[in-house]
Amino acid sequence: MPLSIVHTFVLVIFTLASFAKSDITSKEYAIKADSKNDVIDLCRHTGCTFIRQVTSVYFLVKCPAAKLRSKTGTNREMATMQHIAKKYNITKIEFQDKHKNYPRTQDSHWTSMWNLNNDVQPSMKVQEAWSKGRSGSGVVVAVVDDGVQLNHPDLRQNINPANSYDYYNSDQNPTPTSANDSHGTMVAGLVAAEANNDQCIVGIAHNCTILGVKILGDEGVTDSTEASALNHKLNGVDIYTNSWGPSDGFGHIGPGSVTESALYDGVTKGRNKKGVIYVWAAGNGGLRDNCNADGYVNSIFTIPITSVGVDGRAAYYAEVCAPVFAATYSGNKNKTLTSTSLASSCVDGLQGTSFSAPQAAGMIALAIETNPELTWRDVQHLIVETSKRHDLQDDFYHWQRNGAGFYVSQVLGFGLMDADALVERAKTWVKVPEQKLCSTSEFRVYSSTNYFSSSVRSRKLIQNGDACQISSLEHVEVLVSFSYTRRRGNVVLTLESPAGTKSFLLTPRPIDSIKFSGPGSRAWYYSSVHFWGEKIDGLWALTAKSDSPFTTEVTLKSWKLRFYGFNKESNKNDCAHKKSGIVTVLSVCITILSLVFYY
Incomplete structure (x- = not known):
């Protein structure tokens, strides 16, 4: 048996022995892996129970765990799970906490x-x-x-x-x-x-x-x-x-x-x-x-x-x-x-x-x-x-x-x-051609509003090319990174297309200003369907504004665009990457996008 696996077993035995000395509960984890067999193998060697396959790449398992008495304990337990997961071709492991919807x-x-x-x-x-x-x-x-x-x-x-x-x-x-x-x-x-x-x-x-x-x-x-x-x-x-x-x-x-x-x-x-x-x-x-x-x-x-x-x-x-x-x-x-x-x-x-x-x-x-x-x-x-x-x-x-x-x-x-x-x-509907996704590089701005200027505007010229042939837009996503001095709900974001269509991505939210009254930052994918059917080519403009410039200063750090759509004339291009400018991330297939949300 490889030495690294022996160390893993020792770690697992030590962990489970520690659990035996305290109150035992079970915790659920979502496991991301390419193979169900890898997850079952993990369970067999760690005392976890395989519950079910949730999606094509995620599996649910239940593992014995001590009733945690501190935040430090939670972090240590998760670190232990992450360490064990690496030994079994597990790409991601997430503790399943409850959240409420309304x-x-x-x-x-x-x-x-x-x-x-x-x-x-x-x-x-x-x-x-x-x-x-x-x-x-x-x-x-x-x-x-x-x-x-x-x-x-x-x-x-x-x-x-x-x-x-x-x-x-x-x-x-x-x-x-x-x-x-x-x-x-x-x-x-x-x-x-x-x-x-x-x-x-x-x-x-x-x-x-x-x-x-x-x-x-x-x-x-x-x-x-x-x-x-x-x-x-x-x-x-x-x-x-x-x-x-x-x-x-x-x-x-x-x-x-x-x-x-x-x-x-x-x-x-x-x-x-x-x-x-x-x-x-x-x-x-x-x-x-x-x-x-x-x-x-x-x-x-x-x-x-x-x-x-x-x-x-x-x-x-x-x-x-x-x-x-x-x-x-x-x-x-x-x-x-x-x-x-x-x-x-x-x-x-x-x-x-x-x-x-x-x-x-x-x-x-x-x-x-x-x-x-x-x-x-x-x-x-x-x-x-x-x-x-x-x-x-x-x-x-x-x-x-x-x-x-x-x-x-x-x-x-x-x-x-x-x-x-x-x-x-x-x-009589004719099926729309395969969806393409084209993504720009990140546009760095780092410009702030102030008492005399309540908005910051960043404009970028986008051109279609051989590697990105979208002639008709569907969704447009914008990854915007910004910071604020206080009262986040005062931040306003708008995106304008080359055709002059204006889309309000974020508008004043008074309750958000109360909940997030201090300084902070945010990175989030905002989306719009307002540009449906338009073309990509031309000048795109993102504006960050403070709805209360004497209260809130907004810094636009960076932004990038993701265009979803199709080519009316041709659907022959396979996935390809352009060497400069706009990059084709995907052509005739959609790839799952792993988004990170910062609360």
Whole structure:
């Protein structure tokens, strides 16, 4: 036996012997490895228990651990695990701590369903889609939330109990046991409540199949549990609708590395490699918040959806949101929504982006029923091309017409979703070419605002080349590194494209200023869909501004761009690297990107 392995065994025996002298508990770790056998080998030699494979590259194990009495003990234990992991071809090991997410919510009732029955204009044209025979038949939607009442009389015919699951309590039944956990049942009704049964409401995709997936609870969940829920029955689910996320108003919080891996697996392996659709509620922080600080919402793998009220204005809780694709109707102070709830009831008073996202999921189900070959990116393109501006107002900034001719709002994305147009376009939709990703080098700035100048502007000329042939943009991500003297919520970031399209990546967040009142720094990937269809070539400008120059000084340290899109003319180039200027990171395939979030 090699000496290094002997030393490892000694270390393990010593560690476990130490545990035996104190209170024993078990701790869960997410293990990243190329091979399941390497993880099993690690477990066999360390006393750990292999639990399950979570994603294509992450595995969950449980190891004996002492009840730690100090922060120092935690660090020492983790260092021990990291040392052991190196001996078994393990690339990464992460302790699984719990974090908490929050619901996004502040037929007999058909007359109350103003969002669908054409009582208000503009219409989302769901009835028109129904008249063409669309009802979501054959499409499977997972409601990832705080549980779903499986035997609700307006849902039970469309729910598949055998394939539902409670990840929060690790059992087969996601039906809530607390009256407070009604959120998921409300969400499910808007997607799939049965039609013409004299019960409550009708869902947009009233013939689809629903899986209840419970993940929310008072004590929170680990990264690996969250990842498992987002890959639940991956080979049998088309759409995951998510009406939850981090707290509104403060922080820069995103998915952990295991959940990132799960999202990647979803869009690359799900639906026979066409990719599952992750619909996400954009958040309820209002104009005093910005959804770009939410790493679930600003992921290129998700479709964030926000809310419009009955008055045709962005709902009072809708956030400034450069990543948001579109809006659907939801409640406001004047008129609210109705849906199914616990105890087989039917309730009104619903408002929040929580209840916009499932309506979008229902419309997407109609499109997938129409054309099951749609990929995850096809669906994004369809939403961009069929959503309508109408006369909607967002109370933050004027509508812009971007360089590709799309009207876009800083709050409402490309406008109100249109189910009829979505279905019609899906009938003849031609699959978009493979996605390319081009990344620039880092642009170093190190320039600060002051009393006399409240903003810093950095401009860079970007040119397409042989190694990066994107002729039509999709998502644009910006890695921005900045520092601030105090009150981080006063920092404003905007990105302007060569076509003159302006995107607000970060806007004033008063609660964030309270929570982060002292000096600090931040490095974060912000994203935008406002440049959809535009070209890369030309001058790109990033502006960092202090909303209160006498209070907060902002230093823009550096920034870099990542462009996602495709080449309209050709899809022949393989992955290649340019020698200078812009670099092609990826051509005809997407590679999982390991992001580091600094809280």
